[in-house]
Amino acid sequence: MAKQEQDKQYLFDNPKNVKRLLYIVYAICLILVLLEFVINRHVYHSWESIFAFYPIYGFVGCVVLVFVAKWMRIFLMRDEDYYDKLEKKQHPAPTKKESADIVSDEAEQAQGGNNVDA
Amino acid sequence: MWMPEMPAFAPFFIGALIALFTQGKVRQAILLITPVLSGLHLLTVPVGTMLSFDFMGFQLEVFEVDKLSLLFGYIFHIAAFICMLFALHVKDTLQQISGLLYAGSAVGAVFAGDLITLFVFWELLAVTSVFLIWATRTERSYLAGLRYLIIQVLSGVVLLVGIIFYAHEHNTIDFAKIGLSDTASWLIFIAFGVKCAFPMLHNWVTDAYPEATPTGTVFLSAFTTKVAVYALARAYPGTELLVYIGVTMACFPIFFAVIENDLRRVLSYSMINQIGFMVVGIGIGTTLAINGAVSHAFNDILFKGLLFMSMGAVLHMTGKIDGSRLGGLYKSMPKTAILCMVGAASISAFPLFSGFVSKSMVMTAAINNGYGWAWLLLLFSAAGVFHHAGIKIPYFAFFAHDSGIRTTEPPKNMLLAMTISAVLCIAIGVYPQALYSLLPYDTGYNPYDATHVLTQTQLLFFSALAFVWLNLKKMYPPELPSVNLDIDWLYRRLFPAILTPFFNTFWAVDRAIRKSFMRGLNGMLGMISRHEPDGILSRTQLSGSMVIWVSILLAVFLILSFW
Numbered sequence: 001m002a003k004q005e006q007d008k009q010y011l012f013d014n015p016k017n018v019k020r021l022l023y024i025v026y027a028i029c030l031i032l033v034l035l036e037f038v039i040n041r042h043v044y045h046s047w048e049s050i051f052a053f054y055p056i057y058g059f060v061g062c063v064v065l066v067f068v069a070k071w072m073r074i075f076l077m078r079d080e081d082y083y084d085k086l087e088k089k090q091h092p093a094p095t096k097k098e099s100a101d102i103v104s105d106e107a108e109q110a111q112g113g114n115n116v117d118a
Numbered sequence: 119m120w121m122p123e124m125p126a127f128a129p130f131f132i133g134a135l136i137a138l139f140t141q142g143k144v145r146q147a148i149l150l151i152t153p154v155l156s157g158l159h160l161l162t163v164p165v166g167t168m169l170s171f172d173f174m175g176f177q178l179e180v181f182e183v184d185k186l187s188l189l190f191g192y193i194f195h196i197a198a199f200i201c202m203l204f205a206l207h208v209k210d211t212l213q214q215i216s217g218l219l220y221a222g223s224a225v226g227a228v229f230a231g232d233l234i235t236l237f238v239f240w241e242l243l244a245v246t247s248v249f250l251i252w253a254t255r256t257e258r259s260y261l262a263g264l265r266y267l268i269i270q271v272l273s274g275v276v277l278l279v280g281i282i283f284y285a286h287e288h289n290t291i292d293f294a295k296i297g298l299s300d301t302a303s304w305l306i307f308i309a310f311g312v313k314c315a316f317p318m319l320h321n322w323v324t325d326a327y328p329e330a331t332p333t334g335t336v337f338l339s340a341f342t343t344k345v346a347v348y349a350l351a352r353a354y355p356g357t358e359l360l361v362y363i364g365v366t367m368a369c370f371p372i373f374f375a376v377i378e379n380d381l382r383r384v385l386s387y388s389m390i391n392q393i394g395f396m397v398v399g400i401g402i403g404t405t406l407a408i409n410g411a412v413s414h415a416f417n418d419i420l421f422k423g424l425l426f427m428s429m430g431a432v433l434h435m436t437g438k439i440d441g442s443r444l445g446g447l448y449k450s451m452p453k454t455a456i457l458c459m460v461g462a463a464s465i466s467a468f469p470l471f472s473g474f475v476s477k478s479m480v481m482t483a484a485i486n487n488g489y490g491w492a493w494l495l496l497l498f499s500a501a502g503v504f505h506h507a508g509i510k511i512p513y514f515a516f517f518a519h520d521s522g523i524r525t526t527e528p529p530k531n532m533l534l535a536m537t538i539s540a541v542l543c544i545a546i547g548v549y550p551q552a553l554y555s556l557l558p559y560d561t562g563y564n565p566y567d568a569t570h571v572l573t574q575t576q577l578l579f580f581s582a583l584a585f586v587w588l589n590l591k592k593m594y595p596p597e598l599p600s601v602n603l604d605i606d607w608l609y610r611r612l613f614p615a616i617l618t619p620f621f622n623t624f625w626a627v628d629r630a631i632r633k634s635f636m637r638g639l640n641g642m643l644g645m646i647s648r649h650e651p652d653g654i655l656s657r658t659q660l661s662g663s664m665v666i667w668v669s670i671l672l673a674v675f676l677i678l679s680f681w
Contacts, residue, residue: 025582032572032575042569045485047494054574055579058576060584061502061581065376072373073377073595076604078602079601086611
């Protein structure tokens with residue numbers, strides 16, 4: 001049965017269907033720009049009077065968003081276990097009971113006290 | 119029992135108590151019925167109902183109902199029911215009970231008529247919800263839960279100090295409009311800001327929410343931040359500072375969301391972005407803006423809940439939630455994929471979906487009140503929302519490259535909960551008047567005019583086009599297994615890195631000082647105790663020296679007596 005599942009063709013396994021979907025998106029985009037000629041939209045902000053302001057703003061905005069985010073990766077991205085490496089060393093595992101934590105704390109304190117007495 | 123004055127949180131707490139002592143199917147039934155019964159009761163409660171009593175000279179209004187609190191009360195009941203249904207298969211007493219108590223605390227907070235009651239529920243929200251994070255029972259979730267709890271309780275402490283100052287200065291603890299003026303109002307503002315995820319104070323959301331259980335995150339996403347939005351709407355409407363804060367909140371998280379790998383963390387960033395819209399609305403403070411803010415909170419609980427549920431379902435079925443490890447799931451979870459896309463369309467504010475009818479109110483209010491710059495930035499973030507939440511979430515989970523994972527649809531209760539949310543999202547989008555009738559003000563706003571529908575559709579489709587173009591050109595940043603630094607780097611990395619060596623040296627020096635002091639003291643004691651001829655106690659003293667000391671003491675006493 002697992003093999004049947006593997007062999008089954010799904011909607012987007014066929015590159016033609018992906019192409020079709022993309023053409024639909026392009027067509028809708030084209031229609032939406034053309035509608036600017038038909039629908040007389042209200043203008044509230046001076047930038048809105050630019051022809052096809054919303055399409056341009058949406059497209060440029062998203063491209064800028066992605067490029068800036070990509071650039072942010074240079075200085076923000078770290079390994080997946082960046083915090084884990086540090087924090088798992090410092091803190092006891094949660095599987096231990098809380099009482100175990102208290103005992104270890106007390107043990108540490110007792111050690112500190114011993115040092116003073118020495 | 120059915121008296122209108124019964125506080126709305128009471129059924130939840132009673133339900134939790136009964137659920138604690140029952141098991142199996144009976145408990146499941148109680149978990150589901152509690153929000154339903156409580157909700158039906160709330161429908162009969164009229165505006166203006168109040169339950170109050172005296173407490174140490176203060177008038178405590180435990181249950182005060184007006185249109186604003188009622189709106190949040192309704193949505194919290196709907197959310198509680200959907201969350202309970204979504205989590206029905208979970209057989210974990212800890213999560214079941216804390217979930218119900220958490221929902222009850224949120225309901226209690228929005229009906230609090232005075233600041234002390236608000237404070238009590240404010241802290242209860244923190245204490246009850248942390249168990250939903252700890253219930254994952256991993257080391258990561260344990261530490262994330264601790265950080266969450268510290269920040270949340272801190273917010274409560276700041277609130278308490280603010281309330282004490284406020285009560286002292288104004289001689290009232292009534293929870294009404296406060297406005298930024300004195301220290302007390304600033305403290306309360308900051309306390310609200312922590313829970314509302316203001317920039318720099320936001321990190322607890324993106325740190326803790328993705329570590330909760332698949333069902334726990336859905337609870338978390340519904341209540342805490344929305345209580346804060348409610349509190350801001352009540353106490354600080356028209357505070358201009360909120361416009362700046364809100365715009366920042368709407369804009370900066372979308373950059374993080376684009377490069378984040380953990381899809382639930384992407385949704386957490388997107389949540390801060392959506393709250394940004396609400397905060398801007400509250401900051402503008404006109405009737406239309408406030409309506410927009412609170413209705414967007416209402417809708418956000420539904421569509422963000424739906425998105426978190428769909429990701430919870432993915433995590434539940436596959437055990438994975440990273441964009442880099444998922445993909446192609448539409449083949450085995452087609453229903454979940456479609457429901458997720460309904461949520462995505464709603465958050466992106468497509469016409470006929472719920473986001474469209476509420477987000478636009480805030481946008482319109484911004485431009486009508488001279489915040490043109492804010493409007494432009496909100497428009498940018500509206501396009502960005504579609505990019506990271508609308509496309510990225512469904513695309514990387516259900517489509518993109520086939521990860522080879524083959525699973526099945528999630529349990530029926532999960533699917534049903536998601537379906538209810540999806541139906542509500544579409545119903546509100548198609549028939550917004552139902553939601554508008556619940557709003558605090560009547561503004562006669564109509565979202566469906568040709569300009570608005572056209573411009574919003576243009577904006578969204580060209581955002582989609584940008585995604586397609588970037589992907590085809592291979593310029594879209596791939597999902598990588600990674601951690602992105604945020605403000606939490608300060609308290610998880612920088613402060614420990616500085617403070618650990620500092621305290622290590624501090625304690626070492628301290629130990630050395632105490633050691634040498636003890637050595638000296640021991641030596642002295644030894645010397646005193648020695649009775650050999652050269653010991654202090656065995657030395658012979660002249661009796662004349664005693665006479666001198668007595669006369670000196672008397673002289674000092676005499677001089678002092680002159681004063």
